[in-house]
Amino acid sequence: MSIFGLRFNLANDIPILVIAVLIICLVFAWSRHLQIRPGRKQNALEWLVDFTNNVVDSNLTGEEERKPAKLFGFVVFLFIIVSNEIGLFFQITSNGESYFRSPTASAVVTMTLAMMVLAYSHYVGVKKHGIKRYLKSFVEPFALFLPINLIDDFASFLTLSLRLYGNIYAGEVLIHLISSLAFGVKGMTYITLPFALILMLIWQVFSLFIGAVQTYVFLNLSMVYIDRKANE
Numbered sequence: 001m002s003i004f005g006l007r008f009n010l011a012n013d014i015p016i017l018v019i020a021v022l023i024i025c026l027v028f029a030w031s032r033h034l035q036i037r038p039g040r041k042q043n044a045l046e047w048l049v050d051f052t053n054n055v056v057d058s059n060l061t062g063e064e065e066r067k068p069a070k071l072f073g074f075v076v077f078l079f080i081i082v083s084n085e086i087g088l089f090f091q092i093t094s095n096g097e098s099y100f101r102s103p104t105a106s107a108v109v110t111m112t113l114a115m116m117v118l119a120y121s122h123y124v125g126v127k128k129h130g131i132k133r134y135l136k137s138f139v140e141p142f143a144l145f146l147p148i149n150l151i152d153d154f155a156s157f158l159t160l161s162l163r164l165y166g167n168i169y170a171g172e173v174l175i176h177l178i179s180s181l182a183f184g185v186k187g188m189t190y191i192t193l194p195f196a197l198i199l200m201l202i203w204q205v206f207s208l209f210i211g212a213v214q215t216y217v218f219l220n221l222s223m224v225y226i227d228r229k230a231n232e
């Protein structure tokens with residue numbers, strides 16, 4: 001889609017907007033009327049906060065970096081896990097154009113998330129060591145290490161983004177193939193449809209697990225990269 005010469009990918013933009021609104025409404029609803037003896041909603045929110053906080057605490061060694069990283073980790077975790085799972089239940093395609101899917105099934109989105117993580121890790125490094133000392137770490141112990149350190153940063157960016165993208169994209173492709181199987185053979189729908197539904201159910205349950213695992217891996221690696229930059 002193009003507006004005023006700018007191109008927009010609706011398959012990314014629409015679900016990202018929906019997910020952002022959904023998460024804001026969910027957290028707002030669960031955090032209202034907080035009580036000493038929490039109900040189910042408050043318990044769920046507190047569990048999510050404790051979970052992400054534990055991931056941050058287990059990977060970041062500096063107390064100074066932990067507090068801001070906890071909020072960052074919580075937001076990243078919520079966005080990615082909802083993005084990973086939403087495409088398993090809602091996909092909208094018309095005339096070959098996709099309008100709704102998992103945003104993390106797009107390499108552009110996962111690369112943007114990875115770039116945010118690396119930008120934040122560089123910010124933490126500069127804040128802790130100062131710009132001069134931090135830049136000097138790229139040429140230590142010798143100036144010849146500069147290209148190696150730059151390649152290492154680029155490799156971190158690629159692995160963080162492509163691991164998430166590959167797993168979610170592959171899952172959605174397989175769901176599409178299973179859906180095609182249901183009506184792919186003329187005159188055999190009464191056989192292929194039940195078989196496809198069973199496969200779809202099994203794969204969706206498995207994909208839910210994969211989506212959660214990949215979110216956990218992304219968050220852990222993000223905190224590892226941040227801690228490494230803070231301690232260079």
